[in-house]
Amino acid sequence: MQLPLTMPSVLDNIVWNALAGPQAIYATGAGGARRYAPGFSPIVGFADAQHPQLDALLPYCAAGEHFYCSGWSGQAPPQWQIEIEATMFLMAWNGETPSADEFPEAARLGPAHAAQAMELAALTRPGPFGPRTIELGDYLGVFAGERLIAMAGERMHAGAFRELSGVCTHPDFQGQGLARRLSNEVIRRQLQRGETPFLHVMSSNSGARRLYERMGFVNYKEPVVRVISLR
Numbered sequence: 001m002q003l004p005l006t007m008p009s010v011l012d013n014i015v016w017n018a019l020a021g022p023q024a025i026y027a028t029g030a031g032g033a034r035r036y037a038p039g040f041s042p043i044v045g046f047a048d049a050q051h052p053q054l055d056a057l058l059p060y061c062a063a064g065e066h067f068y069c070s071g072w073s074g075q076a077p078p079q080w081q082i083e084i085e086a087t088m089f090l091m092a093w094n095g096e097t098p099s100a101d102e103f104p105e106a107a108r109l110g111p112a113h114a115a116q117a118m119e120l121a122a123l124t125r126p127g128p129f130g131p132r133t134i135e136l137g138d139y140l141g142v143f144a145g146e147r148l149i150a151m152a153g154e155r156m157h158a159g160a161f162r163e164l165s166g167v168c169t170h171p172d173f174q175g176q177g178l179a180r181r182l183s184n185e186v187i188r189r190q191l192q193r194g195e196t197p198f199l200h201v202m203s204s205n206s207g208a209r210r211l212y213e214r215m216g217f218v219n220y221k222e223p224v225v226r227v228i229s230l231r
Contacts, residue, residue, distance in 0.1 A: 010159035011090060011198065011220055013071065015045030017158035026136065031056040035067065039132040041155060044069045044228075054080050054228075063230050068128045070225045084227040086202060089209055092161070093197040095216015098184035106182060109139040109151060116148035117141070117166075124168035127200065133166065138189060140182045150178035152186050162195040183215070200225075 010017050019027040019034035027034045032047030033056040042065060046052040049071030058079065061067070066083065076082050109117060114131045117139070121129035133139075137154025150173060155165035164186055169179045190197045201208050203222060 010161060011092065013045070013047075013049050014090070014156055014158055014161065014163075014198070015043055015070070016047055016049065017045075018156040019045045020047070021158050023136065023157055028060050029057055030059070033057045035060060036130070038062075038065075038130075040130045040136065041128040041133050042067045042130060043128050046072075058230075061230060066227055066229045068225060068227055070223045072226075073224055076228060079231055080228050081231050082226050082228055086204065086225055087222050088200050088202045088225045089222050090220045091199050091201065091209070091212055091217040092220045093187065093191070093216055094218045097191045098188045100188065101181055101185060103181055103185060105142045106140045106185060107143065109134050109141045109148075109153070111135065113141065113148065117151060120148050120151060120168060120170060121166065123170065126166050126168040129166060137162065138186060139166065140185060142178050142182065144173065149173045150182060152179055152182035154186060154190070157195075160194065160196050161198050162190045162193075164190075164197050164199040167199075180211070180215070187215075 016034065026037055026040055028037045029035055031053055033053040035044040035057060044057060044067045052069065052072050054077050114134060117134050118131050133155060134153060137157065139151060139153030141148050141151040143149065150169040152167040153165060154162055156163040164183055167179050167183050187197045199212065199217060201212060
């Protein structure tokens with residue numbers, strides 16, 4: 001199912017709209033190019049996504065950093081290289097508000113949990129993640145003793161749209177519905193704030209996409225996504 005064509009266009013360039021808008025305090029860059037500051041998710045955005053001003057980011061990037069970007073094709077400028085190219089679905093919420101869930105195991109994550117969140121993200125690879133990503137919005141987690149075993153939270157924010165992101169469960173604890181319950185709680189909070197949840201999922205991850213469709217998300221578009229770095 002696709003969203004109607006009358007959906008607001010803020011989603012068409014959501015990364016730029018976040019980095020140049022309400023999340024500018026977490027961004028750095030110049031001209032029509034922005035990136036999340038070091039420590040946050042390694043994502044870059046451009047005012048004109050189809051003609052990215054990559055060289056404007058050179059003073060703000062270091063050798064060895066890898067960045068995710070979307071919405072453009074063609075060759076990279078000489079000082080940049082494309083390491084990975086794929087496609088992903090951008091999906092937006094079109095469902096009912098999830099019911100409140102008695103979920104006492106769910107805990108709010110903060111800076112003190114950054115190392116645990118990074119360890120879980122490195123193991124499960126839910127998408128670009130940094131030690132300060134959990135500062136971008138509400139992040140909820142479930143612990144087994146001192147070990148973080150599942151989490152879900154919020155990353156990009158622009159206009160009325162707030163991203164569901166970082167959804168993952170430790171392999172030893174999968175099949176218990178932990179990530180889905182955490183996601184539903186994040187979505188419920190977003191809807192109560194008058195926001196529209198959205199998310200990104202790789203096109204190759206058909207299982208996750210079907211799950212998100214059952215939850216209430218529908219496809220908005222399927223852009224190219226690239227991982228780039230300095231030569």
